[in-house]
Amino acid sequence: MEDEKIIKVQNGYMFLAITIFAIAIGVFGITRGMMLSALLFVFGFFMLPGFFLVNPNTSKVLLLFGKYIGTVKENGFFWANPFYTKKNISLRASNFDSERVKVNDKLGNPIMISTILVWRVKNTYKAAFEVDNYENFVRVQSDAAVRKLASLYPYDNFEDDGAEEEITLRASVNEVSEALEKELSERLDMAGIEVLEARIGYLAYAQEIANAMLKRQQATAIIAARHKIVEGAVSMVEMALDELSKKQIVELDEERKAAMVSNLMVILCSDKDATPIVNAGTLNH
Template identity: 30%
Template sequence: MTEPQKRPLPVRVVRRHPDGIPMNDLFRGAAKPAAVPAAVPAPVPEPTPLRPPPDEPDLAERAGAALPGWCAVLVALTSLGAAATLLWRARPPRAAALLPWEWAALAGCAVVTVLALGGLTRGRTGTAWVLALFGRYRGSVRRTGLVWISPFVLRRRVDVRLRHWRSEPIAVVDAEGAALRVVVLVVWSVRDTARALLAVDDHLGYLREQVEAATARVLSQLPADAFRGDGPTLRDAEAVGARLTRLLAAECRPVGIAVFSAQPTRIEYAPEVAAAMHRRQVAALDAKHRDTVLTSVIDAVDDTVTRLTTRGLVELDDFERQALVKDLTVAFYTRQGGGPERGQE
């Protein structure tokens, strides 16, 4: 007995829409998926500001104890005058030694004079004194001219003027991994003298390290050059400088440094990749130039053929139209420098 033949199972053909939806579901009213937006370069996130050290929660600049210098000079002169009066009373005609209280008064006058004159100092414009006693912050003095500060406190001078610093070439990489050398110009000043001297060991070294770190972080977000189309690059110095300034200001604020501007003054490829990147840049410029020339040639040929046929100057069939378009394209393209001259072919 012969076995019954098995019927092949029906094959269901599912046609898909270019968006990825089966055509059957599309006819039933299935919604198309939302178009995926083009990838946008992620902005540099704002860093979280650091906090003061836990052992100094109130570490912030405040006014320190200081007096005008003329007060100390007046006190010193008064003390010297009192001492001179006591010595004048004990002159030879009196023929008597100084009494114990007179010796105590002279010693007191001497101590007052030493303290008054020993605390005199000169405050300069653009500088400030940071005071500390037994390792604890006691305030800052921004007075100018002759100033009296207690001689028992430790005084450290700090420059609070607007300053600028140009970095050495910093080695970084861009978004495509190309090695770069960047020079950054930073305009900054000390805003909080207490944090600048006490919250960090060396605020100048801290600033240099943060400039290198922020530069590497910002420049790694974008390519140095756009070889494959138009897009944001590191050649936009204004945008890169604004992002670098914002990031560096946030990092330096906890140590009392105010950053007003951080601008890359020079961005160039590293010597080991400079030649290859230069050839790539020249090739991209040449391709862009050829594309521009070809677009203008096609527009000119289309306008010429349209005018000729619209005004009835020539009657062309398809073959003649193709030949005319070819000849005009070659002529215009050669004329505009997009290819070699006919005599050189």
């Protein structure tokens, strides 16, 4: 199998001067009845298809009757064999934002996902001849890679799953992006494509389970918040009892301590403001 071959071609300005001179002499000779000058005229026009431009970050792949001759990456105005077929391949970085596709994550939940890919051609021979259409190849392989990636990781994990350290599509952005970039690099290497960056562009649960998963996420958040509230409430009750005992403000037996703890926990853990009740009697009533 051949590989990319960088070649040098002739300076176009020098051959342009030769071509103009040949055409001018040919026209002058024909007007004077010198038929041999017609050969110079024909030669000048024969030279014209050999001129071509190579713009910055572009290249020309040269073929001669189906045989790969080489690739010109140097910028400028050049001349080559007029029989060469010249195929333009851009070396610029390109962005690709894939369509949102519905796939199942590792847990079997349907999700909507898309990828953003930044790529460029690294090997012009592979891009031109190893695949039919390298731009379409990038689109198809990006779609396949993101489908495979989604099946390897869950969308999210929950505390009750006991997998807090597991890599997920939603939380582990860097790890997932690295895995996606590696997968795409392996797939696109045969087309001579270099992956500059790959990451998840869109991620969400599919519409049919979005509401249910939202409720589950909300429930998990509420439980976590309640856990923090209870921890804080216990700490505050403990501090209150210690301060009352230390400063000997009031003597409380076990029954009264239990009642005080119960009242404080209700007040501190409630999601609504407590309604105060004034006790106009003694401490025992």
